Amino acid sequence: xxxxxWSDIACPWCYVGKARFDKAVQELEGKVAVEVRHRSxxxxxxxxxxxxxxxxPMIAKKYGISPAQAQANEYKLGELAQLEGLExxxxxxxxxxxFDLHRLLHLASDRxxxxxxxxxxxxxxxxxxxxxxxxxxxxxxxxxxxxxxxEVNAVLDNPERYKDAVRADEAEAAALGANGxxxxxxxxxxGVSGAQPTALFTEILEKAWDEKKPxxxxxxxxxxxxxxxxxxxxx
Amino acid sequence: xxxxxWSDIACPWCYVGKARFDKAVQELEGKVAVEVRHRSxxxxxxxxxxxxxxxxPMIAKKYGISPAQAQANEYKLGELAQLEGLExxxxxxxxxxxFDLHRLLHLASDRxxxxxxxxxxxxxxxxxxxxxxxxxxxxxxxxxxxxxxxEVNAVLDNPERYKDAVRADEAEAAALGANGxxxxxxxxxxGVSGAQPTALFTEILEKAWDEKKPxxxxxxxxxxxxxxxxxxxxx
Numbered sequence: 001x002x003x004x005x006w007s008d009i010a011c012p013w014c015y016v017g018k019a020r021f022d023k024a025v026q027e028l029e030g031k032v033a034v035e036v037r038h039r040s041x042x043x044x045x046x047x048x049x050x051x052x053x054x055x056x057p058m059i060a061k062k063y064g065i066s067p068a069q070a071q072a073n074e075y076k077l078g079e080l081a082q083l084e085g086l087e088x089x090x091x092x093x094x095x096x097x098x099f100d101l102h103r104l105l106h107l108a109s110d111r112x113x114x115x116x117x118x119x120x121x122x123x124x125x126x127x128x129x130x131x132x133x134x135x136x137x138x139x140x141x142x143x144x145x146x147x148x149x150x151e152v153n154a155v156l157d158n159p160e161r162y163k164d165a166v167r168a169d170e171a172e173a174a175a176l177g178a179n180g181x182x183x184x185x186x187x188x189x190x191g192v193s194g195a196q197p198t199a200l201f202t203e204i205l206e207k208a209w210d211e212k213k214p215x216x217x218x219x220x221x222x223x224x225x226x227x228x229x230x231x232x233x234x235x
Numbered sequence: 236x237x238x239x240x241w242s243d244i245a246c247p248w249c250y251v252g253k254a255r256f257d258k259a260v261q262e263l264e265g266k267v268a269v270e271v272r273h274r275s276x277x278x279x280x281x282x283x284x285x286x287x288x289x290x291x292p293m294i295a296k297k298y299g300i301s302p303a304q305a306q307a308n309e310y311k312l313g314e315l316a317q318l319e320g321l322e323x324x325x326x327x328x329x330x331x332x333x334f335d336l337h338r339l340l341h342l343a344s345d346r347x348x349x350x351x352x353x354x355x356x357x358x359x360x361x362x363x364x365x366x367x368x369x370x371x372x373x374x375x376x377x378x379x380x381x382x383x384x385x386e387v388n389a390v391l392d393n394p395e396r397y398k399d400a401v402r403a404d405e406a407e408a409a410a411l412g413a414n415g416x417x418x419x420x421x422x423x424x425x426g427v428s429g430a431q432p433t434a435l436f437t438e439i440l441e442k443a444w445d446e447k448k449p450x451x452x453x454x455x456x457x458x459x460x461x462x463x464x465x466x467x468x469x470x
Contacts (some may be wrong), residue, residue, distance in 0.1 A: 011463040043463055063467055073470040176451060180464030191453035194462035216411060218426035227429035228246040228278055229415030232298055235308040 001209055003034055006041040006173045006183040009101050009121045009132070012077045012088075017182040017195030018122070019084035024201030032209040038109070038118050040102040040169040041181045044095075052096040052133035087127035096133030102169075103162035104142055107155050113146045120145035187212060236444055238269055241276040241408045241418040244336050244356045244367070247312045247323075252417040252430030253357070254319035259436035267444040273344070273353050275337040275404040276416045279330075287331040287368035322362035331368030334401065339377055341397035342390050348381045355380035422447060 005021070007014035025034045060070040074090045081088035101121055108117035124132040124141045132138060135156065142152045155161045173183060176191060184192040184201075186208045192201065227234060240256070242249035260269045294305040309325045316323035336356055343352035359367040359376045366372060370391065377387045390396045408418060411426060419427040419436075421443045427436065462469060 008463070012468055013461050013463050017461070043465060059467065073468075076470055077468075177453070180462040182462065185451055189451055191451040193453055196461070216420055216424055216426040218412070218428055226248050226252070226431070227415040227417065228243070228248050230278060232294070233247055233308075233312075235311055 001034055001187045001212055002037060004037050004039050004185040006039040006178055007181050008041050008043045009098050009125050010095055011043055011181050013195040014182040015086060015122045015126050016081050016084055019086055020195055020198045021184065021201045023198040024205055027202055028205055032205050034205065038105060038114055040105065040166040041173050042098050042102065047097040049097040049099060052094040052131050055093040055095045058095055089127055094131050094133060099166065100156060102166045103155055104152060106162035106165040107151060108147060111147060116145045117142060117147065236267065236269055236422045236447055237272060239272050239274050239420040241274040241413055242416045243276050243278045244333050244360050245330055246278055246416050248430040249417040250321060250357045250361050251316050251319055254321055255430055255433045256419065256436045258433040259440055262437055263440055267440050269440065273340060273349055275340065275401040276408050277333055277337065282332040284332040284334060287329040287366050290328040290330050293330055324362055329366050329368060335391055337401045338390055338397035339387060341400040342386060343382060346382060351380045352377060352382065
């Protein structure tokens with residue numbers, strides 16, 4: 001059963017939500033087979049590429065809250081992340097344009113390294129001290145996750161590479177009515193918006209799985225005798 | 236939308252039912268896209284291969300009816316076939332083991348000639364004077380329908396070729412509860428048993444088509460605020 005997960009690397013609820021979802025998948029191991037497909041969603045597509053900014057003042061300014069409140073929000077996210085077993089750097093995180101990261105994530109999908117590179121980018125953005133909004137660092141993290149250095153550089157050097165793939169993911173999210181992320185689509189049937197509790201994911205995964213291969217409904221017409229069987233053809 | 240049709244070449248209701256189904260598909264042209272996949276079903280798998288028998292006495296003996304009644308049944312089938320625009324040889328048809336025909340039909344599927352060869356075999360069995368239960372004739376009909384003569388002979392010479400494909404089709408029919416043919420499965424969802432009227436096929440094809448891509452149902456959890464959107468991340 002396929003689960004499409006739209007996320008942005010710069011989205012803390014995506015980082016937390018993915019861990020909650022993963023726990024549900026783990027709980028259902030042996031009962032429900034899940035194949036995840038990560039999909040691109042930029043929260044902030046108009047942000048200038050190549051320019052990183054500290055998260056706390058950016059958030060404070062954007063939402064008209066005090067820097068102290070913005071910092072408190074980061075601490076809260078850090079606590080929630082920790083509950084899911086995730087490292088979260090609550091101070092001095094930075095933020096930037098994620099388009100190039102999404103293009104590399106599509107390269108990773110093509111190379112069979114989708115899960116590995118999403119995970120590496122999340123950790124690089126939310127847990128590590130070094131900024132992921134830095135080319136050298138992106139290359140290093142990508143290569144550590146298994147991608148080929150020359151290929152990574154070739155993608156970064158050519159802004160057309162995987163551009164359409166990112167845009168197609170975003171267009172599909174818009175068509176599905178997803179305004180925010182994480183957004184999970186289970187078996188092309190159920191959408192789950194937000195970092196829902198593991199129990200909700202468990203329930204909906206089981207439900208979709210049970211419904212997956214519906215027993216066919218056989219239609220009996222006015223005269224269902226016009227068939228041939230081992231005993232012959234009804235006339 | 237895929238429609239799987241289990242049939243046997245030796246099944247008159249399959250011949251008639253396919254024509255009724257085809258009319259429904261034609262009526263829905265431009266509205267409903269249908270991709271047919273023919274599946275194997277032997278009505279009489281234990282019949283000795285290579286030995287053909289006249290239909291009328293075989294039917295009379297098998298069902299304990301008079302030869303006149305068996306012949307009357309053939310006339311009735313001929314009339315119903317004619318209503319669908321099909322030729323039907325009502326006298327002196329013969330009957331035999333269809334396993335080799337099914338193996339060749341699987342070769343035809345592999346060569347992109349599935350529809351052509353099913354049609355050619357039906358006509359050869361129900362309309363033509365020459366028997367299809369004759370190797371030279373099978374080869375000639377297959378080649379006329381587009382198959383390669385050497386390939387046809389290679390399949391006929393090796394009883395293992397496509398044996399598993401035929402058996403797999405039959406196992407799937409059994410799993411779906413199909414005891415007779417024709418048996419239509421529309422979009423893995425609706426089963427239609429027998430040579431139903433065209434109107435029934437039209438109705439069920441439209442219904443399945445309309446249901447095909449369900450709008451996703453989005454699940455809102457207890458707290459659906461834990462998401463990030465263009466306006467930021469809810470905390």
